[in-house]
Amino acid sequence: MSDPTPQERLEQLRASIDNIDAALIHMLAERFRCTQEVGVLKARHEMPASDPAREARQIARLRALAEEAHLDPEFAEKWFNFVVAEVIRHHTRLADAAE
Numbered sequence: 001m002s003d004p005t006p007q008e009r010l011e012q013l014r015a016s017i018d019n020i021d022a023a024l025i026h027m028l029a030e031r032f033r034c035t036q037e038v039g040v041l042k043a044r045h046e047m048p049a050s051d052p053a054r055e056a057r058q059i060a061r062l063r064a065l066a067e068e069a070h071l072d073p074e075f076a077e078k079w080f081n082f083v084v085a086e087v088i089r090h091h092t093r094l095a096d097a098a099e
């Protein structure tokens, strides 16, 4: 079989990107389902919304995984901090509603 044209190769790659983006959305939704339950638990038991020690451990772990996977560890850390900021916002809202 002949090599794909540049346009065909672009379309093949975009089909893979579409699948990866869909998987990421589903994984993020699953993560937020878990953190939502964590938020309810924390609000009910008056636990602090954030846990900086847990975050530090997770950042170290994710940076190491990123390096192994040839992904920029700075990017991995930024992604984690971005997601955690949103989680803490949700936790805080739940705690305020429980007061």
Ligand SMILES: O=C(O)C(=O)C[C@]1(C(=O)O)C=C[C@@H](O)C=C1
Pocket (backbone or CB within 6 Å): 035, 038, 049, 050, 051, 052, 054, 055, 058, 083, 084, 087, 088, 091
């Ligand atoms: O593990 C927790 O205690 C959470 O609330 C979850 C989570 C996270 O999204 O990974 C969010 C906030 C905390 O500071 C630490 C971790």
